[in-house]
Amino acid sequence: ECPRGRYCPEGSVYGEGCPAGLYWAYEMARRASDCISCIPGTFQSGEGATACEACPAGAYTAINGATACELCPAGGFCAAAGATSEALAFTPCPAGRYNPDLGANTSEACRACPAGAYNPLTGQANASACRSCRPGSVAPSDGTAECAECAGGTFQPLPNQTDCVACQGGGFCPAGASAVLPCAAGSYSSATNLTAASECAVCPAGSSCATGS
Secondary structure (H helix, E strand, O other), rough: OOOOOOOOOOOOOOEEEOOOOOOOOOOOOOOHHHHOOOOOEEEEOOOOOOOEEOOOEEEEEEOOOOOOOOEOOOEEEEOOOEOOOOOHHHEEEEOEEOOOEEEEHHHHHHHHHOOOOOOOOOOOHHHHHHHEEOOOOOOOOOOOOOOOOOOOOOOOOOOOOOOOOOOOEEEEEEOOOOOOOOOOOOOEOOOOOOHHHHHEEOOOOOOOOOOOO
């Protein structure tokens, strides 16, 4: 009898193995057309196979008769084995993260943007997707999707920072401030948490208060 995984034309002594991408799980195959194609989500790289193998996590195939699986694209991961398409298998990295590697099979492959930077988009493949927070905003932790605006009474003059700093005497800092705004001439302040010009005190009678006093 012709062994499994092979077909034996009339007069054949040993028969021929089913080609890669095909299999035959039974005996008595007589021709190559008796071999069965691997279905999407499975593959067979060798000849004479009696079964196909499921694509591992991190890969997929959408075709019949595959001899290999396609690697999951960069920018995310493919967690399920036996995936039949990229669309069904692929999970994009969330905002604040990116993955430059092919064939990832877990969310741990998505790398966090460093503190001080952010990434508002999903499915990013490059570290360049992480952008520096602009002055007046910060990202205190890794994996930030949006920078946080400095609260009123604080400011940050530099990009790519993790903390805002207290406002300074003689001025005020509205929300999102990248610099201390001076109290107008005729007003003053020694406080370090003012948020608006209206909070600067009126200069006392008989005194002179220059801008930024």
